[in-house]
Amino acid sequence: MKTIKTDIAVIGGGPAGLAAALAAKEQGAALVTILERNEELGGILQQCIHHGFGLHRYSQELTGPEYAQRFIDEVETSDIDVHLETMVLEITQDRVVYAMNAKDGMMRIEAGAVVLGMGCRERTRGALRIPGHRPAGVLTAGAAQRFVNIDGYIPGKEAVILGSGDIGLIMARRFTLEGAQVNAVVEIMPYAAGLTRNVVQCLDDFGIPLKLRSTVVHIHGQERLEGVTIAEVDDSWNPVAGTEQYVPCDTLLLSVGLIPENELSLQAGVEMDAVTGGPLVDHRMMTTVAGVFACGNVLHVHDVVDYVSEEAEVAGSAASAWLQSEKTQVPDVTVKAGEGVRYVLPQSIDSRGEAKLFLRVTQPQENVVLDIGGLFQLKQRVVRPSEMIQVKLSRKILEKLDSNAITISVAQEVKAVG
Amino acid sequence: MDKAFYVCTICPLSCEVQLEIEPDTKEIRKISHNRCPKGKDYAIKEFTSPERTLTTTVAIEGGIHPLIPVRTDRPIPKPLMHDIMRVSAQVRVKSPIKMGDIVVENVLDTGANIIASRNM
Incomplete structure (x- = not known):
């Protein structure tokens, strides 16, 4: 078996892996290796041909491929070792990575540190348990996106989209522009899951109805999808009898959530967070296995790629620093999600440094404050589960901390009187 | 009113x-x-006068994929989206293409060019 020695092995060449590899290099790692199963770098960005990427990082609206190209150009002019069409099979606790491709066969990669950047995958029909037959024409929105934008096939002529996540909304517009008809986007929650901008520019622009508090209750058709029955739901998400409506369609796109892809992490013995579906990490993005770091959608599902790049840069440079001196500060404070907060990352931080927290709220609210462990409060005019919030904790603020835990919660704003 | x-x-x-x-x-x-x-x-x-940036794909010969993603380099009038889609559907380009290369100049006299979104 071919054996490769490297300082940093990066698993995945999507936005997380690219940024992590570049940051590791910048931090002084001599040998950086990217392992990517696709035939090219860039990950899912290559099929996200719509614009809106890079607003935070570059203050301009790039398409997915344009955003990726900037990182790919940098990787190509560096001496980062890239293995494409290479499948990682196993990562061990002592950071040996087993991978294979058609050219080299099986490879044993002995890495000083490992950065996990495998991304996420889509929830499928199986996760929803929709009654009915199993005809062709039911597929995830991201799979349809790949067919339309990369391979040049339109999966159907008349579609219904279940779930109003951003990919679903984007695909409603893409289908319409490519000449197919979208009869409805159906969302079980009382609000759209995706960004308002996408509701306006992908649905309203084309007169596509968004049916809230509704879901698909039956799939019709034997060989090919013929239609779906949709119904309104009550407060506990159960279909309301008498509200059923038959909608003809030959395609049902599912945009019903993403799941971090952590089979390799689990093999390596990394401990998981039940809420995020990704590894537990500290301020360095290091998992519970020493020398194994994680970033991007494998860690938690992001709404904007800009934050993935930022997080990956933390992971990549920390991996490199850890390799040079394992004595980098260890975490001494745990971070917890309190009232109104779904999760906070990282789950532990170092009180002697500074930290950046990423968090999501449980429900949309206006005029609230974020309470940061009683240390300070942040006013928020509007918070939404779909929009990740970043909070910076400076060294000065952390110095004031006299406990080994911080709880982040959402509270109603109290207006000062007088 | x-x-x-x-x-x-x-x-x-x-x-x-x-x-x-x-x-x-x-x-x-x-x-x-x-x-x-x-x-x-x-x-x-x-x-x-609502405007939108249009993103789509055009056919490419000799590339890693049969399509290359493209965009208008400035927002175009919203009512012209479908007309511009009909123009881009007819376009065939040959690899190699660089990100930013003009694929259609001044599409439908809007003043906007259709440009490539990546290298291929």
Whole structure:
């Protein structure tokens, strides 16, 4: 078996892996290796041909491929070792990575540190348990996106989209522009899951109805999808009898959530967070296995790629620093999600440094404050589960901390009187 | 008086800005429900001449994939989206193409070029 020695092995060449590899290099790692199963770098960005990427990082609206190209150009002019069409099979606790491709066969990669950047995958029909037959024409929105934008096939002529996540909304517009008809986007929650901008520019622009508090209750058709029955739901998400409506369609796109892809992490013995579906990490993005770091959608599902790049840069440079001196500060404070907060990352931080927290709220609210462990409060005019919030904790603020835990919660704003 | 509503997409507040419009002259008489001046400008623009950046794909020969993603290099009038799609559907390019290369110049006299979104 071919054996490769490297300082940093990066698993995945999507936005997380690219940024992590570049940051590791910048931090002084001599040998950086990217392992990517696709035939090219860039990950899912290559099929996200719509614009809106890079607003935070570059203050301009790039398409997915344009955003990726900037990182790919940098990787190509560096001496980062890239293995494409290479499948990682196993990562061990002592950071040996087993991978294979058609050219080299099986490879044993002995890495000083490992950065996990495998991304996420889509929830499928199986996760929803929709009654009915199993005809062709039911597929995830991201799979349809790949067919339309990369391979040049339109999966159907008349579609219904279940779930109003951003990919679903984007695909409603893409289908319409490519000449197919979208009869409805159906969302079980009382609000759209995706960004308002996408509701306006992908649905309203084309007169596509968004049916809230509704879901698909039956799939019709034997060989090919013929239609779906949709119904309104009550407060506990159960279909309301008498509200059923038959909608003809030959395609049902599912945009019903993403799941971090952590089979390799689990093999390596990394401990998981039940809420995020990704590894537990500290301020360095290091998992519970020493020398194994994680970033991007494998860690938690992001709404904007800009934050993935930022997080990956933390992971990549920390991996490199850890390799040079394992004595980098260890975490001494745990971070917890309190009232109104779904999760906070990282789950532990170092009180002697500074930290950046990423968090999501449980429900949309206006005029609230974020309470940061009683240390300070942040006013928020509007918070939404779909929009990740970043909070910076400076060294000065952390110095004031006299406990080994911080709880982040959402509270109603109290207006000062007088 | 006619009314028109536009959900502002400038910030996450998503104000539903309301316009009151003179039915005959199509003049805007009143703007309300915006929580900042940007919402006002947004609604006026959406009512008078809405624009969108169009992103799609064109066929490519000799590339790693059969299609290459493209975009307009500036926003185009919203009503022209479908017409521009018909133009881009006819375009065939040959690899190699660089990100930013012009694929269609001044598409439908909009002043916008269709440019490649990546290298291929």
